[in-house]
Amino acid sequence: MKKKVMIILLAMFAGMSMMAIEPTNVSVRAASDYEDDSYDDCDTCVKKFDFNISGIYFGWGGASINDQYSGMLGATQEVGILIAAGVEYNFGNKNRLTFGVGYQAKWYNLKSDYSFVGDDNGNLDIVDFPLEFKKTSSMLAVHTFQFPLLYSKGINKNFELWAGPIMNWNFYASYKRDYKVDKTHINESTNGIHQRKISFDVVAGMNFKAIGLYFRYSPQSVLKDGTGPKIDNRWSLGIIAGF
Numbered sequence: 001m002k003k004k005v006m007i008i009l010l011a012m013f014a015g016m017s018m019m020a021i022e023p024t025n026v027s028v029r030a031a032s033d034y035e036d037d038s039y040d041d042c043d044t045c046v047k048k049f050d051f052n053i054s055g056i057y058f059g060w061g062g063a064s065i066n067d068q069y070s071g072m073l074g075a076t077q078e079v080g081i082l083i084a085a086g087v088e089y090n091f092g093n094k095n096r097l098t099f100g101v102g103y104q105a106k107w108y109n110l111k112s113d114y115s116f117v118g119d120d121n122g123n124l125d126i127v128d129f130p131l132e133f134k135k136t137s138s139m140l141a142v143h144t145f146q147f148p149l150l151y152s153k154g155i156n157k158n159f160e161l162w163a164g165p166i167m168n169w170n171f172y173a174s175y176k177r178d179y180k181v182d183k184t185h186i187n188e189s190t191n192g193i194h195q196r197k198i199s200f201d202v203v204a205g206m207n208f209k210a211i212g213l214y215f216r217y218s219p220q221s222v223l224k225d226g227t228g229p230k231i232d233n234r235w236s237l238g239i240i241a242g243f
Helices: 002-021
Strands: 049-065 073-090 095-110 114-118 124-128 134-154 159-181 184-191 198-208 211-218 231-241
Touching: 049 095, 049 211, 073 134, 073 231, 095 114, 114 134, 114 159, 134 198, 159 211
Parallel strands: none
Antiparallel strands: 049 073, 049 231, 073 095, 095 134, 114 124, 134 159, 159 184, 159 198, 198 211, 211 231
16 A cells, blocks of 8 residues: 555656646746836736725815804814725726725814803804803714715825715714813714714825825805704815725
8 A cells, every 4th residue: 555655656756746847838928028127017917896995084174164153163073984895897008996994083173262062952053162161162072984986096106096986884982081170171072963974075185105295175064953052164185004
């Protein structure tokens, strides 16, 4: 039995040796044969369909507010991931279409003298903080699942432009009040307000390698009509990484 195994192993080894020395035709394509001398962009190297996770970003911006509350609204901040899970379609010549789902948290800050307040029905108003309150701040926070559809165009191997619409599901919102009375620091948070559940943005940006800049705009108000201050024409600028 051992002899048979040895014979079989020797035969396999001999066959592999013959294959190793047998000449093989190999076709080698130079990088210069590909468009823009970029091997990474060749059609055989880029999948038509692929999964995509990208776009951690931080942004700052502003918005308009109706005349009744003029001068009360401060800056906005946002943080999120543009595409936490997505699929992309590459259709040649550095063109890409990406659809996915992401997450964003955004804060609408009031200037330090003013505060959001709500009634029993969840309707909001803006009022002055009492004079005896110190170190005051108030903000409206909105948490969103976002669904971007983005077109990207590679200019070269390192530089890319991209833009597209975003549908937002604003699934949670609250307002916060932070102040100090005498020596007591108080932080209040209240939810159950009437944020606009579905809204739409447009976004555009540019990337150099894995770092980029973006601009985002939404004409729609944060709150439903008749439930609070009309905060609309929202815009932001920010830094995006890993897109």
